[in-house]
Amino acid sequence: MRMSNIAKQIAPGLALQKVDERIMTLNVGPQHPGSGHMRIIVQIDGDKIVACDPDPGYVHRGEEKMAEYRNYIQNIPHLERPVIHDSCNILYPYCLATEEILHIEVPERAKYVRVIAAELNRCVYTLYWLAIYGIFLGHSTMFMWPTGDRELLIDLLEKMTGARVTHAYFVPGGVRNDLPANFEDVCLRQVDYFEKRIRAYADIFYDNPILISRTRDAGTLSRQDAVRLGTTGSVLRASGVDYDIRKKEPYDCYDSLDFETSVLKSGDAYARSKVPWLDMLESCRIIRDALSKMPQSGSVRVKLKPNPKGDEMTSYKRVESGRGTLGCYVVSDGKPEPYRVKMSVGSFRNLISLPYLLKGEKLGNMPAVYWSLNYWPVEADR
Amino acid sequence: MSTIAPKFKFSEFVKSLIDNIFWIIVIATLVGLPLIMIALFYVDLPVIDGTLVTPFLALTWLSHPEVALPLVKSFMTSDMFRIMAFPGFGFAALMAAGTIFIERKMLAKMQLRVGPFYCGKIEGILQLMGDGLKLISKEIIIPAKADKPLFIAAPLLFVGAAAAFVALIPVAPGWVVADVDVGLLAVFAVIGFFPIITVLSAWSANSKFPFIGGIRALYQMVSFEIPLILSCLGVVILTGTLNLSEIAASQSVVPWIVFMPIGAIVFFICMLAELERIPFDLPEAESEIVAGWLTEFSGMMYGLVQLGSYVKLYAFSALFVLLFLGGWSGPEFWPPLEQELLEDGQTIGPISLQFPGLPLFSQEFFSAVIWFVLKTMGVMFFVLLPRGVFPRIRIDMLLQIGWYKLITLAFVNIFVALGLVYAGVIGPGGMF
Numbered sequence: 001m002r003m004s005n006i007a008k009q010i011a012p013g014l015a016l017q018k019v020d021e022r023i024m025t026l027n028v029g030p031q032h033p034g035s036g037h038m039r040i041i042v043q044i045d046g047d048k049i050v051a052c053d054p055d056p057g058y059v060h061r062g063e064e065k066m067a068e069y070r071n072y073i074q075n076i077p078h079l080e081r082p083v084i085h086d087s088c089n090i091l092y093p094y095c096l097a098t099e100e101i102l103h104i105e106v107p108e109r110a111k112y113v114r115v116i117a118a119e120l121n122r123c124v125y126t127l128y129w130l131a132i133y134g135i136f137l138g139h140s141t142m143f144m145w146p147t148g149d150r151e152l153l154i155d156l157l158e159k160m161t162g163a164r165v166t167h168a169y170f171v172p173g174g175v176r177n178d179l180p181a182n183f184e185d186v187c188l189r190q191v192d193y194f195e196k197r198i199r200a201y202a203d204i205f206y207d208n209p210i211l212i213s214r215t216r217d218a219g220t221l222s223r224q225d226a227v228r229l230g231t232t233g234s235v236l237r238a239s240g241v242d243y244d245i246r247k248k249e250p251y252d253c254y255d256s257l258d259f260e261t262s263v264l265k266s267g268d269a270y271a272r273s274k275v276p277w278l279d280m281l282e283s284c285r286i287i288r289d290a291l292s293k294m295p296q297s298g299s300v301r302v303k304l305k306p307n308p309k310g311d312e313m314t315s316y317k318r319v320e321s322g323r324g325t326l327g328c329y330v331v332s333d334g335k336p337e338p339y340r341v342k343m344s345v346g347s348f349r350n351l352i353s354l355p356y357l358l359k360g361e362k363l364g365n366m367p368a369v370y371w372s373l374n375y376w377p378v379e380a381d382r
Numbered sequence: 383m384s385t386i387a388p389k390f391k392f393s394e395f396v397k398s399l400i401d402n403i404f405w406i407i408v409i410a411t412l413v414g415l416p417l418i419m420i421a422l423f424y425v426d427l428p429v430i431d432g433t434l435v436t437p438f439l440a441l442t443w444l445s446h447p448e449v450a451l452p453l454v455k456s457f458m459t460s461d462m463f464r465i466m467a468f469p470g471f472g473f474a475a476l477m478a479a480g481t482i483f484i485e486r487k488m489l490a491k492m493q494l495r496v497g498p499f500y501c502g503k504i505e506g507i508l509q510l511m512g513d514g515l516k517l518i519s520k521e522i523i524i525p526a527k528a529d530k531p532l533f534i535a536a537p538l539l540f541v542g543a544a545a546a547f548v549a550l551i552p553v554a555p556g557w558v559v560a561d562v563d564v565g566l567l568a569v570f571a572v573i574g575f576f577p578i579i580t581v582l583s584a585w586s587a588n589s590k591f592p593f594i595g596g597i598r599a600l601y602q603m604v605s606f607e608i609p610l611i612l613s614c615l616g617v618v619i620l621t622g623t624l625n626l627s628e629i630a631a632s633q634s635v636v637p638w639i640v641f642m643p644i645g646a647i648v649f650f651i652c653m654l655a656e657l658e659r660i661p662f663d664l665p666e667a668e669s670e671i672v673a674g675w676l677t678e679f680s681g682m683m684y685g686l687v688q689l690g691s692y693v694k695l696y697a698f699s700a701l702f703v704l705l706f707l708g709g710w711s712g713p714e715f716w717p718p719l720e721q722e723l724l725e726d727g728q729t730i731g732p733i734s735l736q737f738p739g740l741p742l743f744s745q746e747f748f749s750a751v752i753w754f755v756l757k758t759m760g761v762m763f764f765v766l767l768p769r770g771v772f773p774r775i776r777i778d779m780l781l782q783i784g785w786y787k788l789i790t791l792a793f794v795n796i797f798v799a800l801g802l803v804y805a806g807v808i809g810p811g812g813m814f
Contacts, residue, residue: 026590034669047777136669138660138774144493210661210772213779363594364776367669 023050030058034136034367037377040354044363052358052366054351060381067341071307072098075341077168082345082379084165086125088117089321090379091170093328094341096251096317098172101310101332104302110174111252112294116187117160117169118319119283119290123194124153125322126276129374133273134205136367137214142205149197152190159183173302184291195284198277206274215270219357219369222267229353232346233324234275234374239267245320256293259286269365272372276322307336323347323374348380398503461559465549469557471693474548477758478692479510485766492770520681528678529586536583537679537686543575544693551700552627554710554750565626566618569701570611573656576694577603580665580675587678595674598777599665602655605784610652612792613645616799617705626701630709637708641802645795646706648788650764653698655784657691659765661772662780699761700754707757710750 026042029035039055063082067075079094080087092114099106106114127146134142154164159180161167169176205211221231226239236243244261246254262278264271310332318327324346331340350373357369418437428435443450457463466472483498487505490497502508524533550568552558562568577600584596618624620641621632639646655662666674676687703709775783 024590032672134773138663138667138669139772140489141493141770142773144495148494204771208772210775214773214776362776362778364664364667364670364774364778 022046028366029055034370036375037381040366040370042358042363042366047363049358049361049363049366052355054354056348056351056377056380058381059378063382064341064343067338069337071336072102072172072310072338073304073308075338076171077166079341080166080168082343082382083125083321083323083376085128086121086322087165087167088114088121088169089125089319090326090343091168092118092251092319092321093317093326093343094330095170095172096319097315097328097330098310098338100315100317101313101330101338102172102304102308103311104173104304106174106252107299107302108253109295109298110300112290113160113175113179113300114170114252115254115257115290116287116294117157117167117175119286120153120157120160121167122322123280123283124150124157126280127153129276129322129371129376130201130273133371136371137211139205139208139211142201145197145201145204149194152194152197156187156190159186171301172308173304174300176301178300187291188288191284191287195281198280201277206277212270214365215273215368215372216266216268218269218365219361219372220266220268221272221353221357225353225356226267229356231324231350231353231373233320233322233350234279235272235324235350235353235372237261237263238271238275240265245318245325249318251317251319253290253293257286257289259289269368269372272374276374309334309336310338318344321346323376323379324350343382345379345382346374347376351375351380395504401503464557464559469551469553470549470559471545473553474545474693474696475689477696477755478689481692481695481762481766482510483507484762485769488763488766489770514685517682517685522681522683525587525589525678527588529588532582532586533678534683536579536586537683537690539579540576540583541686541690541693543572543579544690544697546575547572547697548693550626551697551704552630552709553700553754554747555627555631557747557751558627561627562625564624566614566624566629569626570607573607573610576656583679584675587675589678591671591673591677592675594671595665595667595677598671599658599675601777602658602662602664602780602784605781606652606655606788609648609784609788609792610656612789613648613652613795614705615792616642616645616795619796619799619803626704630704630711633708634711637706637711639706642706642795642798644791644798646702648791648795649702649706651783651788653702654765654768655780657695657698657765659695660769661775663774664777664780667774695762695765696758699758699765702761703754703757707761709757710754712749712753714745714749715752 023043023045026044027039028042029039030037037059039058041053041055042049043051061081063079066078070078075094076091080091083090127150131143131146131150134140134146157167158164160183161169161176221229221235221239223240226236226241231239232243240263242261242263245251246259247261259282262275262282264275264278312332312334314329314331316327316329318325320326325344326346327344329340329342329344330338333339354370354373354375357373358366361369422436433439443453458468464470486509487497498506498509500506501512524530547569549559550562550565550572552561560568580599580603581596584592584599587593617629617638620638621629623629623632658665664674666676668674671677676684679687
């Protein structure tokens with residue numbers, strides 16, 4: 001009796017419970033083609049979902065605890081592991097917070113290089129997410145096209161950083177190395193072509209009548225609910241809230257760049273799937289603008305002492321990642337290692353809305369609504 | 383870009399063909415013939431008409447066609463040949479294999495990939511054989527709580543039902559396994575088996591995802607069979623027969639798709655749903671219910687279901703061709719052979735060629751089969767095409783399309799057919 005109570009408190013879906021004979025419990029995941037590294041416990045009545053309990057935590061790696069045993073520089077390669085497709089953005093708040101603790105002023109050119117790398121990386125992540133969204137809806141062409149076009153940007157990032165996915169490019173005090181020669185021309189050419197390619201996605205995916213009829217009015221999240229449930233990023237902007245950290249609290253050089261946030265009003269799965277695509281078009285604009293405004297020469301990195309020690313202070317910085325607001329809270333106690341590193345990730349905050357959205361939906365809508373939350377299981381578990 | 387596919391070169395193609403032929407000849411002569419000789423050493427051979435019949439007489443027959451051709455002809459007119467090889471299952475399985483290859487290559491081109499490429503040297507043409515060998519060599523796993531006899535029987539029944547469907551399809555005038563007077567009704571009787579088999583296999587697997595998939599398949603097939611039958615009714619009204627050969631023969635001037643485009647469209651959409659192709663692949667929707675009613679099948683059981691579903695695809699495309707596209711009718715490809723050439727042979731320099739017993743088939747037959755295959759391939763292309771363009775739809779949308787829109791359109795089609803008959807356009811005194 002006591003055990004079952006404990007089980008109910010820890011994971012309500014795991015507890016034995018007496019249910020109606022009509023209701024069937026499905027374990028979607030973790031070994032299921034439509035789940036990712038997590039489990040969704042779904043209870044269905046015929047084709048209708050009566051209850052849904054997301055169960056993350058299968059890929060918890062203790063990144064935050066690991067960060068307490070390494071110094072500020074050694075933390076860089078492992079803190080990016082939760083989202084290797086968006087590794088620049090997940091390191092961004094850590095670097096900003098560490099710079100505040102170590103009192104470092106970043107060179108002007110490094111700020112622009114960081115923004116370019118972060119926007120390229122956001123597109124890489126969004127394409128990967130979009131590819132999986134396509135295959136979740138049974139659209140195999142939409143799986144292949146973004147995975148193919150992703151190579152363009154990965155090539156660019158490889159030229160910049162030397163690695164295809166795990167870049168470890170941002171360091172406290174700037175970026176690891178300067179841009180290669182002739183990078184601006186190559187980048188402009190690739191980004192122009194890339195923009196032409198992603199505009200073509202509208203023809204096959206976003207204007208597809210079957211896709212619209214399937215995702216329109218599926219899992220609608222109202223403006224009030226979106227704010228109340230604490231969602232961020234594309235989920236919040238799809239519900240009509242104009243909230244983007246790049247505009248609200250500009251970091252590095254975002255205040256000097258010319259761009260707009262993409263906001264849609266309807267708040268359904270269609271809007272949630274379209275906002276990241278609109279974001280990618282804006283990213284192209286940001287990259288072009290940053291390339292034109294970037295100082296042509298100068299240092300990109302402040303030399304640090306080996307094993308730098310910070311003051312006894314705390315710092316909290318946040319950026320707009322591919323999945324929404326990504327915050328990093330660093331506590332220093334004057335030692336070379338941080339006392340505590342805590343990340344607040346958009347994935348987990350968006351997942352909270354899943355049980356509310358899926359209740360009363362058809363089982364066929366489950367992948368469409370689930371993946372439209374812009375959720376990355378590995379990042380949520382950290 | 384890591385790997386870029388080399389360009390197709392004709393010289394490479396010919397070279398690889400010659401390579402393959404060379405190896406076949408080498409292996410056949412060095413391994414095959416000695417094996418046959420060793421085997422024959424222990425076998426008592428029959429004596430017919432005073433001559434010892436050995437397999438090596440086949441070599442003699444090659445140089446004396448007047449002996450061999452009647453044998454071949456008599457074999458070709460036998461029921462065995464019809465069921466196993468030509469209009470029956472062998473031909474259908476060949477078409478199905480070709481369809482799988484074309485589907486994979488076509489989908490790859492649409493998705494900016496190369497598709498199967500390395501197996502078999504020529505554009506991955508042996509990939510299917512490799513996949514088949516892999517499936518055969520895999521272990522067949524049967525769930526512990528499954529209803530074993532039903533679970534094992536389901537794939538076999540599926541292929542059997544698909545083969546029964548193929549048996550009713552005429553390919554050329556007189557070339558059909560079972561020439562039934564109520565052919566169209568027989569087709570629907572066979573189609574009616576598929577939902578039963580699906581539900582049986584889903585139930586016998588004793589697992590949640592196959593169960594949901596089976597129920598979905600049942601809903602989908604039952605609700606789309608009604609507009610499917612209704613859309614064929616227009617053709618039956620115009621021709622006044624249920625015999626598929628007669629329906630095909632009645633369209634020698636104008637195919638019925640000209641008069642009944644609505645019926646053809648309804649039939650095509652229902653066909654996609656019956657075949658569980660995207661956008662109607664709900665029973666196998668992998669992101670929702672793993673693989674639907676196929677989830678628990680492994681190894682060659684899965685392979686058999688796949689074979690059955692592609693044979694079904696061929697049969698449905700062929701049915702569309704027979705009902706709406708004029709079957710095998712079409713202009714002849716080349717003039718028939720001259721009579722004196724057949725009787726006297728032809729002399730080229732010192733050699734004179736004789737053609738006793740030829741031709742095996744009439745020219746009309748060749749032309750009919752080629753037209754039929756071309757039209758069927760065309761329909762198959764349009765069945766495969768939506769896979770690269772559309773996402774999957776939802777079950778409530780599917781049922782709404784089936785019960786409201788398609789049935790209404792099918793009735794519109796019936797009234798178009800009735801109007802054509804009453805207006806005297808078709809029938810006695812009409813144009814056709």
